[in-house]
Amino acid sequence: MRNRYTRAVVFVCLGLATFAALATLGAGPAWARGFRATPVTPDGPSPEALAEKAARAAKAVEKLAGLIGRQALRPVDAKVVEDDARRMVRSWSDEQVQGFLAGESLGTVQNGERYTAKTAGENAAGSSATTATTAAAAASLGDPQANLIFVPVSPCRIVDTRLAGGAIAANSMRSFLVTGSTGFEGQGGKAGGCGIPQGAMTPLAAAVVINFVAVGPQGAGDLRAWAYAQPKPLAAVLNYANVPGLNIANGIVVPIAGTSDQPDDLSVSTDVSGTHLVADVTGYFTRFPIEQFQGSLKTTVAETDDSTLTDLGSGACTQVNSCTVTAPADGKVVVASWVGVVANHAQGTTDKVALGFETASPVACGWQADSSNASVMTASAGLGTNIDYDMTLSHGATFPVTAGTTQTYYLSIQWLAGANTGDQYENSRMICTFIPN
Numbered sequence: 001m002r003n004r005y006t007r008a009v010v011f012v013c014l015g016l017a018t019f020a021a022l023a024t025l026g027a028g029p030a031w032a033r034g035f036r037a038t039p040v041t042p043d044g045p046s047p048e049a050l051a052e053k054a055a056r057a058a059k060a061v062e063k064l065a066g067l068i069g070r071q072a073l074r075p076v077d078a079k080v081v082e083d084d085a086r087r088m089v090r091s092w093s094d095e096q097v098q099g100f101l102a103g104e105s106l107g108t109v110q111n112g113e114r115y116t117a118k119t120a121g122e123n124a125a126g127s128s129a130t131t132a133t134t135a136a137a138a139a140s141l142g143d144p145q146a147n148l149i150f151v152p153v154s155p156c157r158i159v160d161t162r163l164a165g166g167a168i169a170a171n172s173m174r175s176f177l178v179t180g181s182t183g184f185e186g187q188g189g190k191a192g193g194c195g196i197p198q199g200a201m202t203p204l205a206a207a208v209v210i211n212f213v214a215v216g217p218q219g220a221g222d223l224r225a226w227a228y229a230q231p232k233p234l235a236a237v238l239n240y241a242n243v244p245g246l247n248i249a250n251g252i253v254v255p256i257a258g259t260s261d262q263p264d265d266l267s268v269s270t271d272v273s274g275t276h277l278v279a280d281v282t283g284y285f286t287r288f289p290i291e292q293f294q295g296s297l298k299t300t301v302a303e304t305d306d307s308t309l310t311d312l313g314s315g316a317c318t319q320v321n322s323c324t325v326t327a328p329a330d331g332k333v334v335v336a337s338w339v340g341v342v343a344n345h346a347q348g349t350t351d352k353v354a355l356g357f358e359t360a361s362p363v364a365c366g367w368q369a370d371s372s373n374a375s376v377m378t379a380s381a382g383l384g385t386n387i388d389y390d391m392t393l394s395h396g397a398t399f400p401v402t403a404g405t406t407q408t409y410y411l412s413i414q415w416l417a418g419a420n421t422g423d424q425y426e427n428s429r430m431i432c433t434f435i436p437n
Contacts, residue, residue, distance in 0.1 A: 053094050060089045060097045148206055148285035153195050155211075159279035160188030162215065170218065170274040175228050175264035178208055178256050178281065188278075196258075196284050203258030205284035210266075211251040212279055214240035219273035228257040228264040240275060251282070300325065302432040312353070312415050313344075313423045317365035320355075320425055321411040323432040327401040331436040335409045336396040338429050343379045343389040344422035351379035351389060351418035355411060357397050363412045373397060379418065401434070 045053075064085040065078075089097065159176050161167055164187055168174050177183050179198035185191050197204040212223060222236035240248040256265040268277060302323040312318055325333050335357050343351035356367035356374035367373035375395035401407060411430050415423055 056094065056097050056101060057089050060092070060100050061085045063101065064088060149288050150283055150285055152283040153281060155280050155282050156190055156194030157278070157280050158184060158187070158189040158194055158210075159277055161276045162278070163188035167216070167218070167274050167276045168268065168270045170221065170270055170272060172274070173232075173267055173269040175267045176279070178265035179205055179258050180260070194281050196281060197286070199259045201259055201261060203256070204286055205256065205258045206287065207253050207255045207285040208281050209251060209253050209283045210279050210281055211249055212238050212277065213247055213249040214238055215247045215276040215278055217242050217248075217273055217275035221273035221275065222271045223275070223277070224269045224271070225252070225254050226267055227255040228262055228267050230255075232267070232269060236271070240273075242273070253285070299436070300328075300434045304430050305427070306430075307427045309424055309426060311422070311424050312413065315415045317363050317412055317414045319361065319363040319410050319412050321428045321430040322361075322408055323430050324406060324408040325401070325432045325434050326406040327403055327434055329403045329436045331401055331434055333399045333401050333407070333409070334396065334433045334435060335399065336431050336433075337394065337411050339393045339411070339413060340426035340428070341377060341391055341393055341413070342422075342424055342426060343418065345379050345389045346418065349418040351423070352416045353377050353393070353413065353423075354416055355393055355395055355413040357395070358410045358412055359399070359407060361408070361410055363410060365412050365414045369416055
């Protein structure tokens, strides 16, 4: 009995050992393989992987900030651009960061999509470099295809096929200029164009308001309109028919190419029946100038120091410092200054010195002592003989400014009484602060 029990235990142990071996090797039935031990992995990425991820993110921030800065229409604050780039990169996954560094367009990265980057030699509309640059501009400065503001123009004719080119045949396509100032006579438009601006690689006018008129259609049909070099849409902008005395019109917003690297801006096609086309523009949409808006909200400071020792004993009007401010918006400039002066004071005399601000050079000291435009230091006559009288003079003034103007503010000083050889200014600090309205 005991022997049979012992043999049974041995057989069971051998069976379990064989079962474990088969499961480990991946052999045996499927239900057996399911008992293999799950590999043990460490929790989370390694420190090395985290460091590599951080380094990639830093490179992406640097690349994106460079793209944004190069697309700015006017100088922008480097720190603001870097902060914007950092916020964008933080919202990306590591895969998106790697895609951006590998040349994927920013638009594709932002949407979390994947695409095959094209070489720089391919057409500009599809090249990765152009797409990435355009998308970077969109992120920082306002998307050239969105976030748009409307600029009206006086109604102006850009196309009249009755004057040039002839009617557009049935089921055919023709392309036209909308931006720029040349070539409009060849399509029956106004010589010199209609004032719709043209960009280089990025459109300044992303879309236009056009009133399309089907004149003398040959029969029933419809008109389609779209941006040059883009896919033809299914929707029509105008339906027409051959009705005596009736020319059908429709005003609509249409995207255009809008860049000088494209031969045309707008494509139009006819379906079923041909027709003459007349097209008038009444305005265009351009990107919102975000960099100007940001600049108008920011206080900017210009600060200068001058430690020159200058003899003022002659009593002449002398310019001692200046600062220059460019105003991004209407506002005011608060000018403040501190000047150290030394009077070589003589017994029985009174030294008097005044300083003020001017906006013209050479200096004139046109302000008067004791006026609101000047600060005055007076050394008493009772100080004694040949005592150096040291004092720091401070002065401030506010000047209104107009957007886009650049103004230099000059600090001048003049000894008005008791001037002696050795009287001098020692140093000065001047701060000009722009504050938007």
